[in-house]
Structures are given as structure tokens and as C-alpha cells.
Amino acid sequence: MKAHDGMYIDGTWRPAAGTGVIEVVNPADEEVIATVPAGTVEDVDAAVRAARAALPAWAATPPAERAARLTALRDVLLARQDEIARTVTAELGSPLKLSQAVHAGVPVAVAGSYAELAAGYAFEERVGNSTVLHEPVGVVGAITPWNYPLHQIVAKTAPALAAGCTLVVKPAEDTPLVARLFADAVHEAGIPAGVFNLVTGLGPVAGQALAEHPDVDLVSFTGSTAVGRRIGAIATGMVKRVALELGGKSANVVLPSADLARAVNVGVANVMSNSGQTCSAWTRMLVHRDRYDEAVELAAAAADKYGDRIGPVVNARQRDRVRGYIEKGTAEGARIVAGGPDAPREKGYWVSPTVFADVTPEMTIAQEEIFGPVLSVLRYDDEDDALRIANGTVYGLAGAVWAGDEAEAVAFARRMDTGQVDINGGRFNPLAPFGGYKQSGVGRELGAHGLAEYLQTKSFQF
Ligand code: NAD
Numbered sequence: 001m002k003a004h005d006g007m008y009i010d011g012t013w014r015p016a017a018g019t020g021v022i023e024v025v026n027p028a029d030e031e032v033i034a035t036v037p038a039g040t041v042e043d044v045d046a047a048v049r050a051a052r053a054a055l056p057a058w059a060a061t062p063p064a065e066r067a068a069r070l071t072a073l074r075d076v077l078l079a080r081q082d083e084i085a086r087t088v089t090a091e092l093g094s095p096l097k098l099s100q101a102v103h104a105g106v107p108v109a110v111a112g113s114y115a116e117l118a119a120g121y122a123f124e125e126r127v128g129n130s131t132v133l134h135e136p137v138g139v140v141g142a143i144t145p146w147n148y149p150l151h152q153i154v155a156k157t158a159p160a161l162a163a164g165c166t167l168v169v170k171p172a173e174d175t176p177l178v179a180r181l182f183a184d185a186v187h188e189a190g191i192p193a194g195v196f197n198l199v200t201g202l203g204p205v206a207g208q209a210l211a212e213h214p215d216v217d218l219v220s221f222t223g224s225t226a227v228g229r230r231i232g233a234i235a236t237g238m239v240k241r242v243a244l245e246l247g248g249k250s251a252n253v254v255l256p257s258a259d260l261a262r263a264v265n266v267g268v269a270n271v272m273s274n275s276g277q278t279c280s281a282w283t284r285m286l287v288h289r290d291r292y293d294e295a296v297e298l299a300a301a302a303a304d305k306y307g308d309r310i311g312p313v314v315n316a317r318q319r320d321r322v323r324g325y326i327e328k329g330t331a332e333g334a335r336i337v338a339g340g341p342d343a344p345r346e347k348g349y350w351v352s353p354t355v356f357a358d359v360t361p362e363m364t365i366a367q368e369e370i371f372g373p374v375l376s377v378l379r380y381d382d383e384d385d386a387l388r389i390a391n392g393t394v395y396g397l398a399g400a401v402w403a404g405d406e407a408e409a410v411a412f413a414r415r416m417d418t419g420q421v422d423i424n425g426g427r428f429n430p431l432a433p434f435g436g437y438k439q440s441g442v443g444r445e446l447g448a449h450g451l452a453e454y455l456q457t458k459s460f461q462f
Contacts, residue, residue, distance in 0.1 A: 002034045004176075007043050007200065008183035010050035011193025017042035022173050022200065027093035027312040027349045034091075036176040039201030044168065044209040047197035051139045051166040052215050054194025059136045059164040063118050070115035070161060073189035077108045077154075080185060084150060087178045092149060093312040093349070094274055102274070103178075107154040109430045110446065117451055118162035129462050134455040136164035137241055138217030141210040143203070143231070145223040146314055147277040147371075149175035152245075153182055155434075155445045156220045157196060163454035168197045168216070170207050172223075174314050176200040203227065208234075217241065218454070222279075225369075225439055232442070243443035243453050245279070245435060247369040248397030251390035252282035253412060255383070256291065257404030258424075264295050266425050267400065268302035268375060272310045272353050276322075276373035280398035280420065280434075284359075284366055285377045286386050292379045296337055296357040299377055303338035303353040306373075312349040313372055319349040322372030329356050329365040334376070361389045369395070383412065391417045396437030400425070419444070 003021070006013035016037035024034040037043075058066075077084070084107075085099035094103060123134045142156040153169055160167045171179035183198040199206050207227075211219050211234045221231045222245040235242035252267040254260065264285070271281050287295040313319050326341045339354030351372050359366050359376040366376050380386040390399065396418040403409035406423055413421040417437045433449035435441050443453050 001032055004034055004036045004180060007037065007039060007047065008180070008187070008196075008198040009043070009047045010197065011187065016040070017046070022176065022202070024091050024174070024177055025315065026090050027314050029348050034177060036180065036200045039170070039199040039206035041205070041209040043199045043201070044170075044206055044213060047168040047199050048139060048141070048210070048213045048215050050194040050197050051168050054192060055136075055139060055166045058166050058192060058195045061164065063121065063123055063162075066162060066164065067115050067119035069189055069191050070111060070118055070158060073158075073185060073191065074108055074111040074115055076185040076188045077104075077111055080181065081105070081108070084178060084181060087181055088149060088175070091175045091177050092146060092314055095309065095311045098274065098311070103148065103150055106148070106430065107150045110151065110154050111158045113430050113447065114158035114162040114451070117448060121162070121448070121451065127459070130459045131462070133458045133460070135458055137454050137456050138165060139215060140165045140167035140454065141213065141216040141219045142167055142169045143207045143210060143219070143221045143223065144169065144171050146172035146174040147274065147279070150178045150182060152222050153179055155450065156222075157186075159445075159451045160454050161191065161195065162451055165218070165454050166195045168199060168210060170199050170201060170210050173202060211235065212238070214238065218243065220453070221245070228441070243445075244441040245443070245445060246439060246441040247395060248279045248281070248436065248440050249284060249367065249369050249393045249395040250280055250282045250398040250400070250418065251416070252285045252400040253386055253390055253402070254285065254287045254291070254295065255386075255401065255403040255408060255412060256288045257408060258402035260291055260295060261298055262425065263402035264298040265302050268299050268355070270400070271375045272303065272306050272373050275310050275313050275351070277313060277318075277371050279369075282398070282400050283370065283375060284389075285375060286380050286389055287377060288386075289379050289381060292377070296355070296377050299355045299375060300337040303355045303375065306353040308344040308350060310353060310373055313351055314349065316349055318371065319343075319351055322351050322370055322374065325365055325368070325370045325372070326354055326374060329359070329363065329374075329376070332363045332365070334359045334363060334365060339373070361392050367393055387412070387415050394439040397435075397440035398422075
């Protein structure tokens with residue numbers, strides 16, 4: 001057990017203002033592995049002041065120099081990949097292989113992409129008789145969740161730094177260790193004091209203080225829709241900019257012409273990865289009635305193969321919540337064909353990879369985000385029915401379409417109310433805009449669209 005001290009503010013680890021601590025627990029075995037300080041309003045205020053003081057110089061730093069710092073940050077993240085992966089596995093519970101490939105790997109790609117974007121971006125453009133400047137929004141308050149703990153920090157920090165903003169990050173309570181490691185990486189990369197600051201703490205205390213701080217110009221939040229709604233209300237009330245990356249209930253639409261086995265196997269893997277704790281997971285699989293029974297059999301067999309290899313969920317509350325949904329699914333008439341409410345291990349926050357058949361669109365498990373390894377398989381009659389079901393939730397973050405040919409899948413995907421669609425198993429692209437339609441959020445992350453969130457325009461007329 002390691003007791004960590006201090007907040008990273010103005011380029012150094014300085015003592016926290018209060019004495020409260022947060023315990024960090026390994027979800028695989030419930031051991032307390034560390035404590036970090038629980039930040040207070042004073043810590044947040046000190047961090048925001050540091051960010052404000054550092055803003056003019058960082059905003060005036062030439063983009064090529066900001067790009068060079070981001071390249072250095074990318075290199076430090078690359079050099080520390082092993083340590084990052086081990087840290088995420090210890091505090092999130094994800095299997096080490098996933099931590100290496102995704103939790104440690106994707107942030108390197110994203111930091112690198114913003115180093116390139118910062119170097120080549122047109123921060124000034126000519127529009128008729130005007131020159132339009134794309135200037136940094138100012139001080140950013142970033143509040144992040146635990147499910148992709150480093151990725152979500154980097155997906156906000158890298159574009160903010162590329163844009164010339166300074167920031168204060170408040171990471172999730174469950175995963176503060178990789179956030180501390182990231183602050184060390186920022187330091188090592190030579191990013192000037194005050195440009196990046198980290199305050200660990202509880203959401204309703206440190207998170208709320210950050211969202212409410214009058215000197216924060218943009219609140220960038222990733223997390224649940226419930227908290228996002230509150231943060232949106234605070235920011236709007238104070239006329240601040242706000243970006244919200246929220247929940248999802250994405251559809252995996254298997255059209256009749258698709259390679260069924262591939263669509264189902266990739267679909268199950270997508271849901272089970274990271275123990276189902278992925279906001280963009282395709283948790284509703286939609287299959288034509290003629291191929292439904294075959295698909296259910298394939299999905300059950302695929303899920304059974306995972307056992308406890310997917311890792312636990314992050315904490316006891318989350319485990320109980322997921323089990324509650326599994327019980328509700330049964331109570332509302334859906335049929336468990338793999339997994340169920342019993343845990344595969346006694347100690348730790350384990351949930352069995354679970355597949356439900358006979359799920360109808362209005363059931364709770366087809367409407368609400370479960371955030372665990374639970375897949376619902378739904379039946380549709382024809383394409384219009386499939387589209388109605390796919391679009392029939394309050395969310396619209398991601399999705400997938402499978403068909404015999406790409407054009408057919410694309411034609412269907414065009415009609416979906418959602419921010420991203422993978423066509424026949426398309427690969428993750430760190431430059432493609434990520435974000436939600438409807439209640440899945442406001443704004444976009446990643447690539448040039450993600451950079452634009454941190455910029456505001458000023459025009460000179462000649
Ligand atoms: P959460 O909303 O409880 O917490 C997210 C962050 O907000 C944490 O840092 C938390 O401390 C903070 N927070 C909590 N209450 C707060 C308050 N009153 N004021 C300010 N900050 C507060 O969500 P979670 O349980 O950490 O994450 C799971 C949820 O996040 C899921 O619903 C998931 O879909 C969503 N999510 C969305 C995306 C996306 O990109 N769309 C990505 C990851 C997670």
C-alpha cells in the first residue's frame with residue numbers, strides 16, 4: 001500500500017490543502033493498493049490560478065513549439081508504456097494485454113496525432129476581406145471517468161495543449177494513479193509550469209468546484225449522463241463553454257446478407273472488452289428473425305469462451321448495478337443464454353459475460369446503459385424495423401452495421417442517429433471525430449474536430 005501525497009500544481013507536487021484521502025482498490029481482489037489526497041475547493045482554486053497565470057505565455061508559444069512539447073510527451077508515454085499498463089491493470093482491473101494494447105497504446109497514438117495537428121494546423125485563415133484567427137478558449141477544466149482512464153485524460157489534454165489552452169484535470173476517484181503518472185510524464189516532457197495541473201478528489205467536491213470555478217472558460221466532461229446534465233446546467237448558467245461525452249446504448253445491426261459468424265463474434269468481443277465498460281460498446285445486437293436463433297447460439301458460445309478472462313468491473317457499486325440489470329432483464333421476460341447474475345470468482349468485483357435473448361426494444365436492458373459485460377440480442381422483421389430499434393433510445397454515440405457488401409451497410413448507417421458507425425468491423429481511427437448525437441453528448445473529441453473544441457475565432461476585417 002502506497003500513500004501518495006500532493007497535487008501537481010504549477011509544475012510541482014505540492015501538499016494538498018486538506019487531510020482527506022481516497023483509497024485506491026484493486027478490483028480483482030479488493031486489496032487497497034494506495035491512497036491519494038482528496039482535493040478540496042482550495043486545491044482546485046490554486047490549480048485554476050496556476051493555469052490562468054500560465055495561459056498568456058502558453059497561448060503565445062508558437063504552434064511548432066507546442067507541437068514539439070506534445071511530441072516529447074508522446075515519447076515519454078511510449079517509454080513508460082509498461083508502467084502505465086501495470087498501473088491501469090492494478091486500479092481498473094483490466095487484463096494486462098488489454099492495458100498494454102489499449103490503455104497504454106491509444107494515448108501514445110492520440111498524443112502523437114495532436115503533435116502533428118498542432119504543427120500543421122491553420123490557426124489563421126483568410127476569408128474574403130477578413131483574417132480569421134483560431135485562438136485558445138482559455139483555461140480548461142477537464143473531468144474524466146475511470147473506464148479508459150489515461151485515454152480520456154489525453155483526449156482532452158493533448159488538443160487543449162495543441163490549441164494553446166492551459167488546464168486543470170480532475171480524474172475519476174477509482175483511477176487516480178495513472179493520472180498521477182501522467183502528470184509526471186507532462187513534467188518530464190518539459191511542458192511549462194502551470195500549463196497542466198492535476199487535482200485528485202471526489203466528483204461532488206473537487207469536480208464540482210472545478211466546473212463552478214469562475215476562472216474556468218471551458219468545462220470538458222466525460223462520464224455519466226446524470227452528472228453531465230448537472231455540469232451542462234452549471235456551465236450554461238455561467239455562460240461557459242462545455243463539452244460533454246456521455247453514455248451510450250449502441251446498436252450492432254446485422255443485415256441479412258452479412259457474414260453472421262463474423263458479425264456475432266466481433267460483436268460479442270466488442271461488448272466484453274474492458275468488461276463491458278465502454279461507452280461506445282455495441283450492447284444491442286439486432287438480427288433478422290430468420291437468422292435470429294443461429295445468432296443467439298453463436299453469441300452464447302462466444303461469450304462462454306471468455307469466462308473470467310475479461311477481468312472484473314471497477315468497483316462494488318458497479319458490480320451490484322450490473323447484476324441488478326441482469327436480474328431486471330430476467331424479470332422483464334428476457335432469456336439468459338450465457339452467464340447470469342452469479343460471479344465467476346468470490347473475491348473481487350467479477351461479473352460473468354452475459355448474453356440475453358428474446359429482448360424486446362422497450363425492455364430496461366435494451367434502453368439503459370448497463371456498463372458491464374452484458375449483451376442483448378434483439379429480433380427485427382425488416383430494415384425499417386431494424387432502423388426504428390437502432391434509433392429507438394435516448395443515446396446516439398456509436399454503432400456497427402454488417403452486410404454482404406459495404407455499400408449496403410453504408411446506406412443503412414447513413415440513416416442511423418449516431419456519432420460513429422463501424423462498417424463491417426472497421427478499425428478504430430484516432431483521427432475520426434468521436435462524440436454523441438442526442439443525449440450521448442455535446443461536442444466531439446479526437447482529430448481536428450477535437451482540436452476545434454478548444455479554439456475560438458476572432459476576425460479582422462480589411
Ligand atoms: P461519473 O459521471 O460518475 O463520473 C465521471 C467523472 O465525473 C468522475 O471524475 C467523477 O468524479 C466526476 N463527478 C461525479 N460527480 C460530479 C459532480 N457532481 N460534479 C463534478 N464532477 C463530478 O461517471 P463514471 O461512473 O466515472 O463513468 C461511467 C459513465 O461515463 C458511463 O455512463 C459511461 O457511458 C460514461 N462515459 C462516456 C464516455 C464518452 O466518451 N461518451 C467515455 C467514458 C465513459
